[in-house]
Amino acid sequence: MSRQPIELVPLEFIKPLPMHFSVIGHEENLMLRADMTRIESKGLYNIDPILLRIMTPQEIEDCKAQYPLVHYEIVDGHQRFEAAGELGWRQIRAIVISCSREEAYAINYKKNRARGKVDPMRESVYFKHLNEDAQLTQDKIADMFGLSQGRVAQILKRTKITKEARHEIITTVIMGKPLSGRHLEIIGSVAEEKQVELVDAIIEGQLNRTEAERAKEAVDKGLPKEEVIKAAKAPTPPVGEIEIAELTCPQCGLSFKIFHADDGKHKLKKG
Numbered sequence: 169m170s171r172q173p174i175e176l177v178p179l180e181f182i183k184p185l186p187m188h189f190s191v192i193g194h195e196e197n198l199m200l201r202a203d204m205t206r207i208e209s210k211g212l213y214n215i216d217p218i219l220l221r222i223m224t225p226q227e228i229e230d231c232k233a234q235y236p237l238v239h240y241e242i243v244d245g246h247q248r249f250e251a252a253g254e255l256g257w258r259q260i261r262a263i264v265i266s267c268s269r270e271e272a273y274a275i276n277y278k279k280n281r282a283r284g285k286v287d288p289m290r291e292s293v294y295f296k297h298l299n300e301d302a303q304l305t306q307d308k309i310a311d312m313f314g315l316s317q318g319r320v321a322q323i324l325k326r327t328k329i330t331k332e333a334r335h336e337i338i339t340t341v342i343m344g345k346p347l348s349g350r351h352l353e354i355i356g357s358v359a360e361e362k363q364v365e366l367v368d369a370i371i372e373g374q375l376n377r378t379e380a381e382r383a384k385e386a387v388d389k390g391l392p393k394e395e396v397i398k399a400a401k402a403p404t405p406p407v408g409e410i411e412i413a414e415l416t417c418p419q420c421g422l423s424f425k426i427f428h429a430d431d432g433k434h435k436l437k438k439g
Contacts, residue, residue: 218245
């Protein structure tokens with residue numbers, strides 16, 4: 169299969185996807201711009217090409233007021249495109265393909281997921297779009313992206329986060345410390361009126377996912393924020409065991425004891 173040609177495309181001919189999934193930290197963003205600045209200083213634009221799709225005539229017409237010269241939409245490479253614009257580049261290396269916008273969303277999501285650079289909130293919005301607008305079942309979404317149905321259900325929980333709580337979450341992105349998808353799932357599982365309180369505790373206490381689970385339990389009990397953080401940071405108590413049964417094998421005569429542990433699991437030991 170022959171490689172697709174790389175073109176130099178004027179930035180003014182390009183627009184971003186209505187929604188994309190890439191997210192990079194503040195330091196990575198600075199490094200990208202520094203690399204592109206060095207490339208430009210040598211009179212080169214030899215960065216990895218971005219991926220573009222050819223827009224339909226109707227799509228071009230619909231966005232002409234904002235993008236009067238647009239012909240292409242970014243499939244992959246939003247961060248590079250944004251950096252090029254900030255650096256004053258007039259053109260950028262690109263590979264142009266033919267695909268629908270829906271196909272572009274799927275490609276963008278898969279590429280950023282492979283890099284481990286997916287914005288967890290946008291991920292949930294995308295899955296909700298596939299589930300409600302595209303009428304895909306959770307099983308079908310799972311098959312599309314190599315996930316379990318249970319994982320898709322967990323991701324969809326993030327869409328239950330209220331507007332007020334999302335506003336608080338944005339502050340962590342600005343600080344370069346965005347919350348993980350698991351954090352968002354924990355926040356989405358608490359009552360709406362308690363979500364902002366939980367978000368504040370997670371941010372102020374810099375709680376990891378395990379601590380966030382404990383914080384959720386403390387918020388559910390109505391504890392003040394200081395107590396929520398304290399409860400979340402408390403060390404995990406050692407697991408205790410309670411004997412619940414003793415059995416004897418009728419054939420060999422060996423005796424066994426069954427214990428119930430604090431972690432909810434049963435353990436079998438020889439007597």
